Amino acid sequence: MQCAARGSHQQHAGCIARLGQSGCLTHQERTILEDNYSFLRKLEHRLQIMFDLQTHMLPEDRGELAKLAIRMGFSARRTSPH
Numbered sequence: 001m002q003c004a005a006r007g008s009h010q011q012h013a014g015c016i017a018r019l020g021q022s023g024c025l026t027h028q029e030r031t032i033l034e035d036n037y038s039f040l041r042k043l044e045h046r047l048q049i050m051f052d053l054q055t056h057m058l059p060e061d062r063g064e065l066a067k068l069a070i071r072m073g074f075s076a077r078r079t080s081p082h
Contacts, residue, residue, distance in 0.1 A: 012037060046071045 016037065020030035046068060047055050059065055069075075 043068075043072060 013034070016025070016030060016033050019025045019033075020027065025033065044056060047058070050059075050064070050068060050071070059068065
């Protein structure tokens, strides 16, 4: 089974679902993959909103990283989402 590298969110979600249905992924693996894919898409969107451009790079500046962390639901003193 081949999944498109540059597909839409729906295409990637469908690909993950097909991998689970075909038995290539356990239910737990599928859930983890879906959750992590959603997290990375959210991160990508926050980066693009912050810098008003198409980017896939994390900022190097600690202040900008802190702002991004807050936008992602992390607090300054926590290492996991709320």
